[in-house]
Amino acid sequence: MPRKTKLICTLGPATESEEMIGTLIDAGTNVFRLNMSHAKHEWAAEMTRRVRRAAEQRKAQIPVLFDLTGPSIRTGDLEKPFELKLGDVVEFRNSGTAPAIPLSTTVNYDGLMADVKQGNTLVVDNGALLMRIDSVMEDRILCYVKTPGTMGSRRHINLPGVRLNLPALTEKDHKDLALAVECKADYIAGSFVRDAAHVRELREAMEAIDGEAQIVAKVEDQEAMKNIDAIIQEADVIMVARGDLGVEIDFEDLPIVQRRIVKRCHELGTRVIVATQMLESMISNPTPTRAEVTDVSNAAYEEADCLMLSGETSVGRYPERCVEAIVRIATRIERSGGLGYGHNVLLRDERQKVARAAVTLADSLPEGRLVVLTRRGVLANHVAMLRPKTAGFYAFTPNERVCRQLALTRGITPFRMAFATNIEETIKRVGEHLVAEGLARPGTPIVIVSDILSDHFAANSILLHHA
CATH class of the missing domain: 2.40.33.10 (PK beta-barrel domain-like)
Structure with missing residues (x-):
């Protein structure tokens, strides 16, 4: 089975060459992060170009995440x-x-x-x-x-426990945001998000300059924890930023808080990243500590969408080995099963209930594959939150940006494909593509779920097709 837990790697002096970026993609990196606290604009723009070229050479869908400094x-x-x-x-x-x-x-x-x-x-x-x-x-x-x-x-x-009256976005953030939009960033992360209004302010500032990125809200302090539900519902993705969060709260509470956030993200249907010091010792050492192995395995067991490496790949001595280590750990834990928070997702509308039915059907078929046809990625993310157990879970979309954005979502392998005017032709192409890629055999049952309106396929519909 392919690895379901996705991986974000931070680029820096140790990994800025196009050759190394390609190596990290080959090793299992799904997303590249640019930390604007340290990056110059010319460098960030060039890194985006290098990621795009390396991904295109490999026919891979690799999103770029611009991480704003925030009001630190x-x-x-x-x-x-x-x-x-x-x-x-x-x-x-x-x-x-x-x-x-x-x-x-x-x-x-x-x-x-x-x-x-x-x-x-x-x-x-x-x-x-x-x-x-x-x-x-x-x-x-x-x-x-x-x-x-x-x-x-x-x-x-x-300042643990102190309510600071800092702005949501600084002057530097606005400049970095403009660059991210110019570079067509797939994700933009807001640092030190304290309430839902901060997420809205970032999204509105981005949309005002015609940005189309999805918003990652970094949870880093006690104020954010007080408003966690509203933040989760407002953001596209939540990042459990354990560096500052671990300073802001008692350190013995951090594992409990991490699990609480991950669980609540599942319940409310928002993707979640676990970040910071995953393999910190590998900045200078070629192998992880046993404590780090356990930490990474816990995050994978919680079925977080994504794990993130920071200094390990930006300035560390062994970036490729870090990626290999986290891939090995996550893959092994996935074989043993997860916490099952996908059962706790709150199904609030018809689309989400159809997604549950599709997952149940696909999981009941021993050789079944699960396919989502989507234009905006919304239904694909709904399906992913239910944590399907099928060996193959794929999303097809005609939109290049949506295709890249889905590469961050747990379990999904995204493909870009133009939809035919005839839904039967689109479904036929999906089956042929999976067979050609070696992801299905002729006759493999494929559960197809779609929210695309057509003459022959109603919105929020499920179809069982054989490749």
Whole structure:
């Protein structure tokens, strides 16, 4: 059986050559991510072109995901890193404000002082440094160092439990969004999404400049967890961004929160990505730790649509081995079965109930294949959320962008094919294509579900065809 769990790889200095991009596709990468926190516009545009060329050479459907920086709080530039000891006092001040003590740096969010209060915890660099806010002034805060360590330039700051009044999109995000639309990105991810309004703001900003990408909402803080249902219903895809989320909540709660989000995404019919530190040790080591193997296997067992590699492939020494490792783990876990959250999907309309009937029929046929005919991909994603067990699950669409976007969805192998004016001819072409690709044999039963209106095929219909 083909692997169902999809894989996102982040491009970076270690993987930017077209040859390496092709190698990663051959190894099992389904989606490439561009992290706009670090990417220059010229580089991002060139990476998109390289992905498209490498995919076309292989006749593969490979979407590109632009990941916006979002309204993150970062420290300023330092002449040299601070070597901090327990009990040191560090000053964080507004830009343009003169330092009052030697250990002083700016922050890129001038509203910080109005949002925090004495006693709040301040976390620097994803947990590398813990501080306590001891003094809050109009233009600066003074923080007591609770854990020793090194603080460099432009380090990320978290404030667990603090409601920050940051904008949904920064000026940089708007510029990066324009580039993503220009590059015809398939997915655009919004960072630090805190409520459904933030998702709508990103979508409206994209559509205002004629973008057609689907929106990924990254869940990264406690505020997002309070609004999780509304965010899931508003977004096209949810990303469980465990880096910042693991700092924002108690670390022992992270596995529970991850599973809760994945389960709720299944119930509400929204695709879900599990991301961050999946194979972190493989940035420098050729094999994963046993804990990482278990972590990846848990996400695959939860039947997430997609797993994501970040530094492992962008700057790591063994990007190809990382892809091979995650493919091996996911494939093995899929053979043992999953949690079965697909049974919990809330069937709210006729289309979703037809999808359930199609999956039940296909799963009941020992050699059955399941095919969705779709123009926008909506029905295909509905079917996928039910987690069909059939060995072959395919989506056919005439739309190139929809075809690429479906490559992120768990279990689906998408094909681009023009639909004939006659539905019988379209179905015949589907059977011939599957046989030609070695995905079916003559006589193989194919369950075809479609929401396409035609003279001979009603919307939301199921047909049993033999190749």
